[in-house]
Amino acid sequence: MTLLSVHNLSTQYSAGRGTVRAVDDVSLEIETGETVALVGESGCGKSSLGKSLMRLVEPTSGQVTFKGSDVTAMSARELRGLRQRIQMIFQDPFASLNPRQTVRAILTAPLKVHGIGDGKRRREIVEKIAEQVGLPPDSLDRYPHEFSGGQRQRIGIARALILEPELVVCDEPVSALDLSIQAQILNLLVEMKQRLSLSYLFVSHDLSVVRYFSDRVLVMYLGKIVESAPTAALWASPAHPYTRALLAAVPDPAKRKHAAPISGDLPSPHNPPSGCRFHTRCPLATDLCRAEAPRYRSFGENHTVACHYAQ
Template identity: 50%
Template sequence: MAGTGDAHLRSRDVVLSARDLTVEYSTPGGVVHAVSGVSFDVRRGETLALVGESGCGKSTTGRAVLRLERITGGQVSFHDTDLTALRSGPLRALRRRMQMIFQDPVASLNPRRTVRELVVEGLAIASESAATRAHVADRVLAEVGLDPARHGAMRPRQLSGGQAQRVAIARALAIRPDLVVCDEPVSALDVSVQAQILNLIKDLKAEHDLTLVFISHDLAVVRSVSDRVMVMYLGRICETGSVDEVFGSPAHPYTRALLDSVPRPRRSFSGPALSGEVPSPLDPPSGCRFRTRCPAVIAQCSTEVPTIRRIGPDHHVACHVAEGAVAAGAIGLSVSGAEGP
């Protein structure tokens, strides 16, 4: 966090801000604690990655900040506008500046529409003219590497996975948004296609001055596209910071475990790897939610929720023992001397 002296600068540069964001679902089995008190800022022009195992709450967080999920508590602001207080009409108007690229590109595309119709669907809803829609369709399809004449007449079932994802990206960019949330945008693609799509996203971000929230479980992907990283576990933040700080000096035991799970040459372990299953969000552990799997757990971890504290210029961690355990090697996981993912 920046200091109070540059509060004005911070407010001007922050595109998306979440404070104590909470998302819970009532089910016959109890309350699902999907996201619990998450706070973060995304600055203009940067890419913030949300990282963690399946079920950690990263996708729910991404959908909640766009009001695609019902927010139980907390506040989400977009350019100083409180999204949680907006009714459907004003929210719909503001959504032209916020878009999402979904994980399964084919499933997110209407099979009855042509590619040309799909990419300008938002403009049609906004009652833009047919001439404007045709011009924009040609432009955005060309920008994502598709032929407007050939691919524009196709339907989603005729596209490859990579082509479908390019259409999804084109649709997100057609209305010139400020913010794009990318939910696992390459996880459904072959490795050979992933690199093409990631390079495309990076090029389009620079060209259009986009601000991105990039959701992924793949640390190698995250490192290649992100400026800052937010590690989540069972609905809470474990660690945040710049890519260099989090990957180079991971402070939370869970972050270190994630990094050690990535195949790398010349890696040595100083102890056992992370074991056990992720607890149910219906009944998360008291105190630190990672304590049931943490090799550095102490008594305080079961009774007190760790607060997020600053340990570097842009590096924060929520752990009672992070600095001491890492320094002493007590966590039992090592990333020192190994190449990053």
């Protein structure tokens, strides 16, 4: 069953030098119980897309549908109801927590906003979710600065899950953590997915993490999705030159078999290249690539790619 459906979504920002096309004509779907990874270099629009789905950032055009309801047409009151069903885990586990509130207050706030339970019931819910995410028993009456980065991210996960959402947007939730702590948090997310029957949109630039964590991968470049495939198929047969370059950059010689790591800088989203946006860095680029944007075409079962010369 399709949980979230996105059609031709675009998000633009007004800036001093003009308009930034952070998300440009993106379409995707997330099925119930599925973990979809969104990968790409920093600045490609991943976080903007995740926030646009929840209308934390207002899309410029396009449509987002959640279980048949048009998110882009919702009123403020309807959006409040949606917040209970879609939640977000943020990248920075310190900046996303109120330093003046105890953990108990941070976790109780969503319950108060949505009118869930009385004082006693809220205490029970808070204590239960704290235990589920592995917070120490004495943590609820302490402040965020008293915790390590990994523990702070556990608090952020608890806050996102306390309303029992159906979809969680994970915006690079482990990128600010040490490697050993990353593994703990990823295992926790897997455990909570199974326990609470969650679906995830997992935003990341770390392909090693994505391979472990996701069912399907969307590769994003300069505001556009250039390849979509099941995780195993993407690793076995990456079709887009950008995808192959990303895989070649994984710091494991055994995985460097598809292409040389990507070179050059990401073009400015203020003035993206004509035609295929990757042509300025692509070793296969021709006049066709510079003149005409490629259409999506099938490269196997549930595997699509936007490239004139996909291999």
